[in-house]
Amino acid sequence: MIPDTAEHPQMSVEDFEELVRRAPRELRNRLEFLGGRLCVRHGPLDVDEFEELAAVAPETVRLEYINGKVEVKAMPDGKHTSIFLWLMRQCMQQRPDLDLAPERGVKAEAYRKGRARTDGFLAPMDHFVEDGEWSNPDGTLMAVEITSHDRDTDQRDRVDKPLCYAAAGIPVYLLVDRDDHTLKVFSEPKDDRYQQTDVHAWGATVDLPAPVGITLVTEKLKDYAD
Known part of the structure; x- marks a missing residue:
């Protein structure tokens, strides 16, 4: 049986704030943190924008770009x-x-x-x-x-x-x-x-x-x- 993991957010508030601080200036206002999830405003990022963001993400934030959406991959236990x-x-x-x-x-x-x-x-x-x-x-x-x-x-x-x-x-x-x-x-x-x-x-x-x-x-x- 697959356990209910809804209580585990993608990332912490602190990690989100650090990601925004490091993000390219033109992307900062497009990033939101809603319900424990990283969201992107004003349409999806393109691949080049995603790579810019991923390159500066803190070590505790592992970003992926799947189906045109930015995803946060959990850190391994x-x-x-x-x-x-x-x-x-x-x-x-x-x-x-x-x-x-x-x-x-x-x-x-x-x-x-x-x-x-x-x-x-x-x-x-x-x-x-x-x-x-x-x-x-x-x-x-x-x-x-x-x-x-x-x-x-x-x-x-x-x-x-x-x-x-x-x-x-x-x-x-x-x-x-x-x-x-x-x-x-x-x-x-x-x-x-x-x-x-x-x-x-x-x-x-x-x-x-x-x-x-x-x-x-x-x-x-x-x-x-x-």
């Missing part, structure tokens, strides 16, 4: 971090030719118009050497998200991210879902959607499809159940 490290160890052991980059920005959606922050981004070794904050998805193998207990995780991780990663042509999207204790594996992107979705309970042995080619033994995830 200890179990979230432990799950990522578990996954990174398995990837390194089985595919030492690959890097699993944490919290990597990616140019997502069709025509690279979105800006998403992955919890993990799998690519050939040294793929990210020349990249700035936002990596092109070409040549990458997998995007990873680990759900957080905030009120936007359902829409963001289970609905928006599969669409924006598929549209960017990322071969595999792995969602580690802490609410229902499953791994959801999305693959075969075509026509801006993943054609295949497989769901596995924590404890199962999960074969990630090509081009990833990694087998996840997930019994350890039960230690991180909430």
Whole structure:
């Protein structure tokens, strides 16, 4: 059962005030904080405006640009971090030719118009050497998200991210879902959607499809159940 996370706002008032203080002058009056959410007045930002804002955001504010909207991604807690490290160890052991980059920005959606922050981004070794904050998805193998207990995780991780990663042509999207204790594996992107979705309970042995080619033994995830 997915818990009610409505009590968890996107960001604190203090973080919002710091974001406004750092924002480009022409954007400051367009930012609002309503019901614990970051909102933009006078129409959506364009990609360039978003990148300007994201570049100056405080470390405690992780901004994404999905479906033309500015979103705030929750900061990871200890179990979230432990799950990522578990996954990174398995990837390194089985595919030492690959890097699993944490919290990597990616140019997502069709025509690279979105800006998403992955919890993990799998690519050939040294793929990210020349990249700035936002990596092109070409040549990458997998995007990873680990759900957080905030009120936007359902829409963001289970609905928006599969669409924006598929549209960017990322071969595999792995969602580690802490609410229902499953791994959801999305693959075969075509026509801006993943054609295949497989769901596995924590404890199962999960074969990630090509081009990833990694087998996840997930019994350890039960230690991180909430």
